[in-house]
Amino acid sequence: MRPLDEALALFPIYTRESYLAQFGVQAPPPDPGKPMKNWKSDGATGSFTRVIGPGSKPPRETFQDAAPESVNLPGEFRFPRYHPNTVGATTFWVGAINPTRLSYRAADHCTLAEAEALADEIGRDTGTRPPVMELSVADLLRGIDTPVRVEFADADHRVYYIGGGIATAPSGARLLDQRNAFGIGHPGKWISSGPGDYSWVSAQIPVATGPGSVPMPHRALSPGEQVVDTMFGLMVDNSNAASPALAGCDPVNFAEIGTLVRQILAVLQIQEARR
Numbered sequence: 001m002r003p004l005d006e007a008l009a010l011f012p013i014y015t016r017e018s019y020l021a022q023f024g025v026q027a028p029p030p031d032p033g034k035p036m037k038n039w040k041s042d043g044a045t046g047s048f049t050r051v052i053g054p055g056s057k058p059p060r061e062t063f064q065d066a067a068p069e070s071v072n073l074p075g076e077f078r079f080p081r082y083h084p085n086t087v088g089a090t091t092f093w094v095g096a097i098n099p100t101r102l103s104y105r106a107a108d109h110c111t112l113a114e115a116e117a118l119a120d121e122i123g124r125d126t127g128t129r130p131p132v133m134e135l136s137v138a139d140l141l142r143g144i145d146t147p148v149r150v151e152f153a154d155a156d157h158r159v160y161y162i163g164g165g166i167a168t169a170p171s172g173a174r175l176l177d178q179r180n181a182f183g184i185g186h187p188g189k190w191i192s193s194g195p196g197d198y199s200w201v202s203a204q205i206p207v208a209t210g211p212g213s214v215p216m217p218h219r220a221l222s223p224g225e226q227v228v229d230t231m232f233g234l235m236v237d238n239s240n241a242a243s244p245a246l247a248g249c250d251p252v253n254f255a256e257i258g259t260l261v262r263q264i265l266a267v268l269q270i271q272e273a274r275r
Helices: 005-006 016-025 113-125 137-141 170-177 249-274
Strands: 049-050 062-063 092-094 100-104 131-132 148-152 160-162 187-195 198-200 208-212 225-230 235-236
Touching: 005 049, 005 235, 113 131, 113 160, 113 170, 113 187, 160 170, 170 198
Parallel strands: none
Antiparallel strands: 049 062, 092 100, 092 148, 131 160, 187 198, 225 235
16 A cells, blocks of 8 residues: 555655756745645646545545646755856066066956946945946056066956955955855845945745645546555555556456466465475
8 A cells, every 4th residue: 555645646746856857957945935845737727636535436625726837845955056267367477588477366357247247236235336347457567667468368357346446346256256155046135334345145045845735636546446544544555456567458368367377376385395
């Protein structure tokens, strides 16, 4: 015998691991405002039935589900890991003969699109959008009187500052590190105590759903199956169900096969007893 929901499940039952294996993406983070739901329909409507009592034709109830094609699974949602920029360092050579190599490290670089998106986010969260400033070649070479040759590693990555002056404002790359400390897309918000002073506050991600669970819809019973009320709850007994491998067999032939098997077993028992 098998538990009712396991035996009569109309749809696959998911965990976070099996959902990822099946669909190649994680299940959404759990919603603590909704009950647990470990199944999703395959385009079916939101009206379903389930067995609520014992018998070979057990009583059923109808229930509605407002989101039949979604799950609400407990457990941790893992946001994609953020990898800081490793290309795009600005190198400059100081001196005409045997020049000295100086470098502005790659980790301080980001693209203009990333810097502008950060400024937009900060503006939405704080009410004031900060300016985006690129660290220019003149800034890099300030105070250097000897000949200098500047090399950019690529056409996209530069050092950008968000808000305030270059001397005090944080670089866009460092703000990206803050925002993505717990993974790309981890929710949170920016707070600010003044121009150039920004901090990312990560939101708490729930790992549990709300109380209760959305019931599993049940399929129809197969011939020979019946629901039994046990001390462990409703169970499905399929001991009288025909084997799928024998589906369509002539009942007379099936009986003859059973008789033949019993005769063979009896002969084997006699031979074993004579040894």
